[in-house]
Amino acid sequence: DAGVIQSPRHEVTEMGQEVTLRCKPISGHDYLFWYRQTMMRGLELLIYFNNNVPIDDSGMPEDRFSAKMPNASFSTLKIQPSEPRDSAVYFCASSLDRGNYGYTFGSGTRLTVV
Amino acid sequence: QKEVEQNSGPLSVPEGAIASLNCTYSDRGSQSFFWYRQYSGKSPELIMFIYSNGDKEDGRFTAQLNKASQYVSLLIRDSQPSDSATYLCAVGRWAGGGNKLTFGTGTQLKVEL
Numbered sequence: 001d002a003g004v005i006q007s008p009r010h011e012v013t014e015m016g017q018e019v020t021l022r023c024k025p026i027s028g029h030d031y032l033f034w035y036r037q038t039m040m041r042g043l044e045l046l047i048y049f050n051n052n053v054p055i056d057d058s059g060m061p062e063d064r065f066s067a068k069m070p071n072a073s074f075s076t077l078k079i080q081p082s083e084p085r086d087s088a089v090y091f092c093a094s095s096l097d098r099g100n101y102g103y104t105f106g107s108g109t110r111l112t113v114v
Numbered sequence: 115q116k117e118v119e120q121n122s123g124p125l126s127v128p129e130g131a132i133a134s135l136n137c138t139y140s141d142r143g144s145q146s147f148f149w150y151r152q153y154s155g156k157s158p159e160l161i162m163f164i165y166s167n168g169d170k171e172d173g174r175f176t177a178q179l180n181k182a183s184q185y186v187s188l189l190i191r192d193s194q195p196s197d198s199a200t201y202l203c204a205v206g207r208w209a210g211g212g213n214k215l216t217f218g219t220g221t222q223l224k225v226e227l
Contacts, residue, residue, distance in 0.1 A: 031212050042219035043158070043202065048212060055210040091157060099206065099213035102148050105157040 004106035018080040025094030033093040118218035133190040137203030146206035193225045
């Protein structure tokens with residue numbers, strides 16, 4: 001089991017540029033979650049999917065953020081245009097059984113917007 | 115009031131001692147409770163979860179839940195330097211068919227030799 005795979009590990013971009021973060025969940029997991037972690041706010045849920053369908057996007061901060069899950073093995077989180085306040089670590093997590101037994105997190109993408 | 119509150123620490127304990135980490139939550143509809151460990155620069159990893167009032171033990175770890183007081187704790191017995199990390203409390207509520215976890219900002223634990 002390769003775990004939840006995220007890419008890239010680090011991303012440095014200039015303000016105004018488009019950023020795309022990628023995630024491959026654990027095979028067979030039907031729930032996928034995107035979180036953002038900052039020192040000030042901790043881990044915040046942005047959006048989650050069930051069977052590739054977005055269920056709750058109430059945590060997406062603004063229209064600059066969008067997420068897709070075109071199939072069971074791939075999801076993207078896009079920020080366009082990026083701003084310095086978007087700098088954070090973005091984690092993807094997946095789970096079975098509706099997440100009743102917790103989630104498995106990927107290694108994260110550290111995003112720096114300059 | 116934050117949904118999930120933890121003391122940020124650091125909590126320092128000597129090696130071999132019991133570390134006690136605490137968490138309170140505001141949503142009485144919360145149904146599941148989790149403890150994650152996060153080493154610096156790494157991703158959170160699940161330690162254990164608890165659903166019912168009382169204690170649940172797993173090796174050196176014991177989770178305690180008191181829904182009436184809206185309080186969750188994690189005890190680590192025989193603390194080791196390798197336990198030094200940030201411990202995240204997460205509270206789950208079913209929403210939209212899934213278990214939506216809300217995390218606290220974590221307590222930093224330092225186990226000293």
